[in-house]
Amino acid sequence: LNTTTYNYYITVDGTTVFDVARATNRGVCDIGRQNLMADVTIVPNVGEYFIIPPEVCEPDNTSCLLPNINATRTCIYGGPRLYYTVRGDTYEVIARRLNITVESLMHVDGPSNETLVNPISPTAELDVGQFIKVPQCDPSQCVIQPYVFKWGVYKDLADKYGTTVGQIMMMSPTYNYSSLAFSPEGMFPP
Secondary structure, rough: OOOOEEEEEOOOOOOOOHHHHHHHHHOHHHHHHHOOOOOOOOOOOOEEEEOOOOOOOOOOOOOOOOOOOOOOOOOOOOOEEEEOOOOOOHHHHHHHHHHHOOOHEEOOOOOOOEOOOOOOOOOOOOOOOOOOOOOOOOOOOOOOOOOOOOOOOOOHHHHHHHHOOOHHHHHHOOOOOOOOOOOEEEEEEE
């Protein structure tokens, strides 16, 4: 096994974390957790780089992926209210991150309002940097506390705290991964 760690720079537009995992013989989830990624399905930009962790006997390519379930919820509890789009987002992807139906996300005020916000395909890629209004359940509330993210991916946090990856992304809308995954002493996080 190759136990060296190194930086892998994205030099070709459209390169995914899955491409990086294949090229380095590492698991996509191993790379995601090493770099404190929000979601390994977010396409990185040219110039970004990832810390490649040591090779392991059984690379993890599944535990950090959101399941493709048939969501039935039509709103989120708590907040925030607006989702900031990132590279590769579609209504379908955002709905999966929020564990709500695509239809409820594409309507202005949920399924009771039949006027679409953007009458495009649920699988059409959305522009980066736009805000998508997310239907909130009523009544609901959200308690927010400081948290230091030391290891893992947002799915790990969502599972631990009973929330969704999308809601965590909404709290820190421009975060994708940490280029500062090294501690001040130059060591990887525990």
